[in-house]
Amino acid sequence: MPRNRAALALAATLLATPLAAQTSSLTPHQRLAREVYSELISINTVDSVGSVTRAAEAMAKRFRAAGFPDSDVKILTPPGKPTKGNLIVRYRGRAGTNSPKPILLLAHLDVVAALRTDWPRDLFTLAEEGGFFLGRGTADDKAMASIFVANLLRYKQEGWRPQRDIILALTADEESGDANGPEWLVKEHRDLIDAAYALNEGGGGSLAGSGNDVHPLFHTVQAAEKVYVDFTLTATNPGGHSSVPRPDNAIYELSDALGRLARFSFPVTLNPTTRGFFEQTAKVEQPAVAAAMRAIVANPNDAAAAATLSRDARFASMLRTTCVATRLAGGHAYNALPQSASANVNCRMVPTSSLEETRSTLARVIADTGIAITYTQKQLPRFPASTLPIDPAVLSATTELTRTMWGDIPVIPTMSTGATDSHWLREVGIPSYGISGLFSLPGETNAHGRDEKMRVKSYYDGLEFLDQLVRRLAGGVQP
Numbered sequence: 001m002p003r004n005r006a007a008l009a010l011a012a013t014l015l016a017t018p019l020a021a022q023t024s025s026l027t028p029h030q031r032l033a034r035e036v037y038s039e040l041i042s043i044n045t046v047d048s049v050g051s052v053t054r055a056a057e058a059m060a061k062r063f064r065a066a067g068f069p070d071s072d073v074k075i076l077t078p079p080g081k082p083t084k085g086n087l088i089v090r091y092r093g094r095a096g097t098n099s100p101k102p103i104l105l106l107a108h109l110d111v112v113a114a115l116r117t118d119w120p121r122d123l124f125t126l127a128e129e130g131g132f133f134l135g136r137g138t139a140d141d142k143a144m145a146s147i148f149v150a151n152l153l154r155y156k157q158e159g160w161r162p163q164r165d166i167i168l169a170l171t172a173d174e175e176s177g178d179a180n181g182p183e184w185l186v187k188e189h190r191d192l193i194d195a196a197y198a199l200n201e202g203g204g205g206s207l208a209g210s211g212n213d214v215h216p217l218f219h220t221v222q223a224a225e226k227v228y229v230d231f232t233l234t235a236t237n238p239g240g241h242s243s244v245p246r247p248d249n250a251i252y253e254l255s256d257a258l259g260r261l262a263r264f265s266f267p268v269t270l271n272p273t274t275r276g277f278f279e280q281t282a283k284v285e286q287p288a289v290a291a292a293m294r295a296i297v298a299n300p301n302d303a304a305a306a307a308t309l310s311r312d313a314r315f316a317s318m319l320r321t322t323c324v325a326t327r328l329a330g331g332h333a334y335n336a337l338p339q340s341a342s343a344n345v346n347c348r349m350v351p352t353s354s355l356e357e358t359r360s361t362l363a364r365v366i367a368d369t370g371i372a373i374t375y376t377q378k379q380l381p382r383f384p385a386s387t388l389p390i391d392p393a394v395l396s397a398t399t400e401l402t403r404t405m406w407g408d409i410p411v412i413p414t415m416s417t418g419a420t421d422s423h424w425l426r427e428v429g430i431p432s433y434g435i436s437g438l439f440s441l442p443g444e445t446n447a448h449g450r451d452e453k454m455r456v457k458s459y460y461d462g463l464e465f466l467d468q469l470v471r472r473l474a475g476g477v478q479p
């Protein structure tokens with residue numbers, strides 16, 4: 001069948017047709033999701049100038065109109081931060097007091113700032129062009145936010161009641177700002193968001209190919225994150241006149257220490273998520289890399305396997321804690337010996353490590369007691385309460401649905417080397433999984449960047465996937 005030709009013809013039609021025609025072929029549920037998506041994009045939720053509260057209120061209005069009782073639709077705003085409101089909606093299950101703990105659906109409403117002059121279009125208008133949705137937040141994170149909203153509205157409208165409660169939390173300040181929603185909610189309103197586990201951003205599907213000729217390659221479930229901490233290394237010296245150098249010198253002392261750090265690798269430390277990552281990724285990798293992945297899972301001390309994998313910076317960071325120099329300062333005058341030299345060392349610790357372990361390893365590697373090692377920030381990170389394997393029910397439902405929708409592709413557990421809001425929940429013992437069913441080519445969405453985008457097909461597939469997944473996990477029966 002000339003599937004590609006039909007797809008091209010369809011793409012050409014979509015390019016040329018106005019909005020009304022683009023939406024006329026949608027199912028009523030797709031149309032609702034698109035409407036919610038469009039409304040969310042149209043509300044400026046940039047930390048500095050926008051209002052997350054406005055977006056939360058717009059969504060709350062939809063839930064109340066759909067018949068959710070006022071007591072189950074709450075906007076919670078941290079004191080003194082009127083634009084940082086979080087929406088919590090509870091859809092009550094039928095099981096009552098014996099029911100399993102709720103499922104939490106988490107998405108952030110805030111977006112990264114951008115300059116209108118950098119963009120070829122209005123940032124805050126949902127555009128549809130060439131098979132893509134465009135606008136700030138189309139990928140990060142208003143696709144998932146709108147999908148969760150539309151699906152919850154649909155369950156209610158259909159009269160589908162889950163076994164357990166489903167909680168939706170649409171939150172503030174994931175990207176930046178001083179009022180992170182999940183951080184504040186776990187502290188002040190834990191009861192409202194307490195759940196068996198959460199589904200959040202951080203996972204998704206990877207496509208291969210180019211243009212319209214793409215196919216799904218794998219689907220990831222983010223189940224762990226590295227932990228961020230900065231150290232300041234400081235070398236000090238009495239200094240003096242630079243015309244009469246002395247053998248000890250703060251800049252040289254610090255440079256030598258950084259040189260030792262540069263040549264050091266932390267030991268390979270895997271956890272259930274990264275073991276799963278390498279096992280599953282081996283299925284789609286080149287033979288040499290795949291063999292190294294299998295070898296490292298069998299024996300984390302396999303130095304040859306670690307060396308092969310470490311040639312790829314992403315795998316290198318997945319294998320171990322990393323610490324890297326990111327800033328440097330030293331000296332106070334051109335003609336004086338430096339009295340101090342300092343560097344910031346940014347560490348991304350594996351979640352099974354600790355601050356003390358990382359700090360003492362740094363001290364050992366630097367091997368210079370004259371260099372002070374201090375924490376750069378006052379507020380120190382906390383570690384997840386545990387690094388458990390992915391809940392088997394979540395993994396099997398995700399795997400089955402992935403097969404049904406995208407064929408026989410691997411579902412790959414991942415550990416983010418960066419961070420999402422999931423860490424706030426994991427720290428207090430609520431497992432959190434990045435699962436979205438949203439597929440893209442690597443780098444394609446350009447989240448945080450110019451002309452952020454989401455494939456139209458990916459969006460509607462994600463809508464369907466998350467609808468089905470939540471129905472399965474929440475264990476209800478169809479009306």
Ligand SMILES: [Zn+2]
Binds near residue numbers: 108140174201
């Ligand atoms: Zn995000």
